[in-house]
Amino acid sequence: MIARIQRALFLTALLAVAFSFSTNVFAATGTINASYKYAKLCGNADCSVYTQINFKPTLGTAVSVTDSAITGEIWSEKLGWINLNPTTSGVLNDGTGTLSGYAWGQLASWINFAPTHGGVTINSSGEFGGWAWVSGPNGGWIKFDCTDVDACVKTDWLGTGGGAGAGAGAGGGGSSTSGSGSTGNPSTNPTTNPTTNPSTNPTTNPTTNPSTNPPTDPTNPPKNPTNPPTDPSVTPPANTFTQQIVQQIASTFTETVAILGDALTGIRTIMNKPDVSVAVKVATTIGMLAGVSVSVASLLFASPFSFSEIALIPMRLWSLLLGFLGFKKRRRPWGTVYDAVTKQPIDPVVVVLRDDKGEDVSTSITDLDGRYGFLVRPGMYTIIANRTNYIFPSKKLFGKDRDELYSDLYFGGPIMVTKEGDVIGKNIPLDPIKEDWNEQTKESQHLMSFFSRKEKWLRHASDVLFAFGFSVATIALIAAPNTYNIVVFVAYLFLGMLRQFGLRHMVPLGGVMYKDSGLPLRFAIVRIFIADTNSETLHKITDKTGRFYCLIRNGRYYATIEKKKDDGSYEKIFTSLPFDVTKGYINTLFEV
Secondary structure: OHHHHHHHHHHHHHHHHHHHHHOOOOOOOEOEEEEEEEEEEEOOOOOOOEEEEEOOOOOOOOOEEOOOEEEOEEEEOOOEEEEOOOOOOEEEEOOOOEEEEEEEEOOOEEEEOOOOOOEEEEOOOOEEEEEEEEOOOOOEEEEEOOOOOOOOEEEOOOOOOOOOOOOOOOOOOOOOOOOOOOOOOOOOOOOOOOOOOOOOOOOOOOOOOOOOOOOOOOOOOOOOOOOOOOOOOOOOOOOOHHHHHHHHHHHHHHHHHHHHHHHHHHHHHHHOOOOOOHHHHHHHHHHHHHHHHHHHHHHHOOOOOOHHHHHHHHHHHHHHHHHHHHHHHHOOOOEEEEEOOOOOEOOOOEEEEEEOOOOEEEEEEOOOOOEEOEEEOOEEEEEEEEOOOEEOOOOOOOOOOEOOOOEOEOOOOOEEEOOOOEEEOOEEEEEEOOOOHHHHHHHHOOOOOOOOHHHHHHHHHHHHHHHHHHHHHHHHHHHOOOHHHHHHHHHHHHHHHHHHHOOOOOOOOEEEEOOOOOOEOOOOEEEEEEOOOOEEEEEEEOOOOOEEOEEOOOEEEEEEEEEEOOOOOEEEEEEOOOEEEOOOEEOOEEEO
């Protein structure tokens, strides 16, 4: 069931991502967001002292963003009215969100949107980012950065190229929020509340250039208006990494609350209208909820430092880790014969390997962990597994390629081997026909090294968390297709493909070769002895390439090598030093 759910989620995610990228619509002409409309004119080195610049004042010509320019008027208590498209210059847009050119400030002279050490861009979310430079006595750096609660300007223009990304210096990779009092009326103390609009009309018509009296007349600028004052020689101030994180978390939280509050107010307004039909109320509410869902999802997943991601990052990374570990354990380099109901390994099981003629090629007896394996030559093979109180092949799991603990399940079909020295190690489920006391005793005495009942439930948890993490990664990618979300989604996608289609694992083979010539010692007997008791526990025969496949319980052992003589007898030619087995197999290359 979990495997089906995972496959369904996997395919749904791919379709959703494809659909989302095929349905993006871009606004050709944009306006400034009513809540996110303030840039910050820095007054000191770290911009902790600043005056805000309002890009959507109540009076004046509204700001318009197009593929070629930004026009209109903005307001600052320190700079006065600022014309974004004065007669002799103007703020230009290259169509992808990279800005250039000059605005004219009533009290500031020229404002450069592409200075040498800065530059302003509009990213794929419509957020302004970067730095502009103000010349003149009230000059300094203007900061655009939506990770800063007081320096965020947003537009619904997204550009024909999908946006230009974050601006130079600092800039808009994250979500935004408005500063304190950003949507309210002017404060009673305007000198300390720079975010307010002017209370009266400006002394000059804001839709025209300033008066003809020099030196503030933009129709009579410096002699070379196409070459305004020199760029600043210093780089713009920047927040510390910690400040950026704190601002990002706070801004995404504040904006989420604001979006949800606005949505709730809108729904209540619709519901309280007596002249609106129930059908219209329901349709409107659903539409508003859908819009809120998209807005909140875009906000929450726009950056790894949104307040939601602080909670989700551990979950997403942990589910990736568990998913990888679960996949790795499913792909152990041996075959296991196990109970189809309890998932517990079975021993002893006689596993017989037959060739395409039906003749027995090799026989293996499973160990306490139900493990077996055959080192074979290329050809076609089948396997038969025999054990009292069990039936082969399993009917309970027939048709499945995996279960909670095991993958690559085998039910009696042909096995094609194409590479010399491959190991056949299919996982074989057997159906129980009555209780087996040997298996119950083995579990109660903790005799198995590679199985525990807890592993089944941990694998369940791994599958559930992986499905959850993959779903979150897909939603995040659709809501905010930035680099961070793309990387996380690709990681889940890659691991999902491994879990679904598998990965060829390295076979742990041992070997015997001549030290002087480097040639393999073919058809030699490798005997394995328990180091403490000097008792032989098993033996293996090397193939024509000098390799052997040896599964064994963890412990301390030594090996002897016997060479086959011309008359068919064997002589011992080598005894190894004691060695430790820690992974359940011997992959040592013995040199004799």
